[in-house]
Amino acid sequence: MLSQNHAAGDFPMISIGISEVVGATILLVIAVALSLLIFGYFYGYLESLGYSLANALSGSCEFSIMSTAFNTTGSSITSISIALYNYGNKPCDISGVYVLNESTVYQIAVANNCITNPLARLGPGQVLMLNYSNLNIPYNTNYLVKVVSCDGFTAEEGLGQ
Numbered sequence: 001m002l003s004q005n006h007a008a009g010d011f012p013m014i015s016i017g018i019s020e021v022v023g024a025t026i027l028l029v030i031a032v033a034l035s036l037l038i039f040g041y042f043y044g045y046l047e048s049l050g051y052s053l054a055n056a057l058s059g060s061c062e063f064s065i066m067s068t069a070f071n072t073t074g075s076s077i078t079s080i081s082i083a084l085y086n087y088g089n090k091p092c093d094i095s096g097v098y099v100l101n102e103s104t105v106y107q108i109a110v111a112n113n114c115i116t117n118p119l120a121r122l123g124p125g126q127v128l129m130l131n132y133s134n135l136n137i138p139y140n141t142n143y144l145v146k147v148v149s150c151d152g153f154t155a156e157e158g159l160g161q
Helices: 020-058
Strands: 063-073 076-086 092-100 105-110 120-122 127-132 144-149 154-158
Touching: 063 144, 063 154, 076 092, 076 120, 076 144, 092 127, 105 127, 120 127
Parallel strands: none
Antiparallel strands: 063 076, 076 127, 092 105, 092 120, 092 144, 144 154
């Protein structure tokens, strides 16, 4: 039954919810926030892709650890020899040599200034021996030798493998 005060189809408007202006503003804020997130993601991705492409075109420092050897005295490693091979087409300046296991990193040698005074310079196709003595590293069979170049390239090999 219809009320006596209202004709058919003439019902009072019940206002629940938010106004059109507030709804449009919220949608606009959400759209801008999402577009900024997407832009930020792709900008970072494209920027890193550009750096990767530039490094690929200019040639990169690429080397491997051919072998590692060590000497022990008692329960300590006292010297390490590392054979490196540069298989890339760009000279490699070595900035750091580390021995590490699951819990500890032993810094064997680090260059103070990689540009003017790297630890070693490894030419394309060259094999180089790095020898370090007077060490006192507790002997453990699970060590990994890590060699880092000045441009960030790293090579790893198990100690004594």
